[in-house]
Amino acid sequence: MEFAQALFLVVAGHNDRQEHLSRARRLVLKVHLSASLSEGESVRFLPPIFGEVRLIVHQFLDRLMHDSGRPIPIFNQNAGSLDRRMDKAEFDRFADAYEDQHRENIAVTGEGPEYFAEYKIKAFREIVDRAGIEVNRICDFGSGIGNSIPYFRRYFPEAALTSSDVSERSLALGRQRYPEAGSCVLIENNRIPVEADSFDVAFSACVFHHIPHREHLTWLRELHRVTRPGGLIAIFEHNPLNPLTVHAVNTCPFDENARLIFARDLAKRLQAAGWASSRIQYNLFFPRALARLRPFENKLGWLPLGAQYVATARKV
Numbered sequence: 001m002e003f004a005q006a007l008f009l010v011v012a013g014h015n016d017r018q019e020h021l022s023r024a025r026r027l028v029l030k031v032h033l034s035a036s037l038s039e040g041e042s043v044r045f046l047p048p049i050f051g052e053v054r055l056i057v058h059q060f061l062d063r064l065m066h067d068s069g070r071p072i073p074i075f076n077q078n079a080g081s082l083d084r085r086m087d088k089a090e091f092d093r094f095a096d097a098y099e100d101q102h103r104e105n106i107a108v109t110g111e112g113p114e115y116f117a118e119y120k121i122k123a124f125r126e127i128v129d130r131a132g133i134e135v136n137r138i139c140d141f142g143s144g145i146g147n148s149i150p151y152f153r154r155y156f157p158e159a160a161l162t163s164s165d166v167s168e169r170s171l172a173l174g175r176q177r178y179p180e181a182g183s184c185v186l187i188e189n190n191r192i193p194v195e196a197d198s199f200d201v202a203f204s205a206c207v208f209h210h211i212p213h214r215e216h217l218t219w220l221r222e223l224h225r226v227t228r229p230g231g232l233i234a235i236f237e238h239n240p241l242n243p244l245t246v247h248a249v250n251t252c253p254f255d256e257n258a259r260l261i262f263a264r265d266l267a268k269r270l271q272a273a274g275w276a277s278s279r280i281q282y283n284l285f286f287p288r289a290l291a292r293l294r295p296f297e298n299k300l301g302w303l304p305l306g307a308q309y310v311a312t313a314r315k316v
C-alpha cells in the first residue's frame with residue numbers, strides 16, 4: 001500500500017518536485033528496509049522479483065533526488081514550457097548520427113533499433129486488424145530517417161505510405177535509404193501539407209515527447225483533419241513510469257529537449273482534439289535476457305510498467 005502510495009506521489013510530483021519526491025523516497029526506503037530487516041518472516045513469502053522492483057524504484061527515486069547533471073525528462077520544466085520555442089530543424093542536426101546514437105543508447109536492452117521499430121509496426125497491424133479497418137493509406141507522422149519503412153512494407157505490403165517530418169535532412173536520408181518507400185512531405189507552418197481525410201490511419205513513433213506539450217492539441221487536431229472518418233490513430237511513446245526508459249532518455253543526446261508524456265494525459269489530449277474511444281496499451285516489458293517471457297507481453301498491456309505505451313483512438 002505504502003509502495004503504491006509512493007509511486008503515486010512520484011507521478012503526482014509535477015509541481016512540487018522536492019516535497020513529493022522526498023516523501024516518496026522515505027516511504028520506499030521504509031518499505032525496503034523493513035522488508036530487508038524482517039527477512040525470513042513475512043518477506044520470505046514474497047517472490048524475489050518484489051525485492052528487485054523495490055530496489056529499482058529506490059534507485060530511481062534516489063537518482064531523481066540527487067542527480068545534479070541533466071534534468072530528469074519527466075520533470076523537466078523547461079522543455080515544453082510556455083517560453084520555450086522548439087527549434088524546427090532540431091533533428092536536422094541529429095539526422096546523420098541518429099542511427100548510431102540510438103543503437104548505442106538502447107544497447108543495454110540487448111536489442112537494436114530494428115527490434116524496436118518492428119515491434120511497433122507489428123503491434124500497429126494487430127491494432128488496425130482488431131478494429132477492422134481497411135488500410136490503403138498510412139501517414140507516418142515524424143518519420144525521421146525512415147526506420148519504420150521496412151516494417152511498413154512487411155506488415156502493410158498493399159498500403160501507400162506517406163512519410164512526414166519537420167526535419168528536411170531526416171526525410172532526405174529516409175529517401176536515400178529506401179528510395180521506393182512511397183511519398184514524403186515536409187511539415188511546415190503547423191500543417192501537414194495534404195488534404196483533409198487523406199489517410200485511413202495515422203501512426204507516430206516517439207515524436208510527441210519532442211513537441212512542446214502546449215502544441216500537442218494542435219498536432220492531434222491536424223492528424224484528426226488528415227485522417228478519414230472511421231480511421232484510427234496510434235501514437236507510440238516512452239513510458240515515464242518506467243525507470244529504465246527515463247534513464248535511457250536522460251542519457252540520449254537527441255533527447256536533450258525531450259519531455260515525456262504520461263499515458264493518461266495523452267489519452268485526454270486525444271479526446272480534447274476530437275478523437276474518440278482513446279485507449280492505452282503498455283508494451284515492452286522484457287529485455288533480451290528475458291526474451292522467453294515475451295510471449296506473455298500481450299497479457300500485460302494494462303500494466304503501466306512497460307518501457308513504452310501506445311495510445312490509440314478513432315475518428316468518428
Ligand SMILES: C[S@@+](CC[C@H](N)C(=O)[O-])C[C@H]1O[C@@H](n2cnc3c(N)ncnc32)[C@H](O)[C@@H]1O
Nearest residue numbers: 091142143144147165166167170205206207210
Ligand atoms: C526520435 S525521432 C523518431 C523518428 C521515427 N518516428 C522513428 O521511430 O525512428 C523524432 C522525430 O520527430 C520529428 N518531429 C519533431 N517535431 C515534429 C513535428 N511537430 N511534426 C513532425 N515531426 C516532428 C523529428 O524531426 C524527428 O525526426
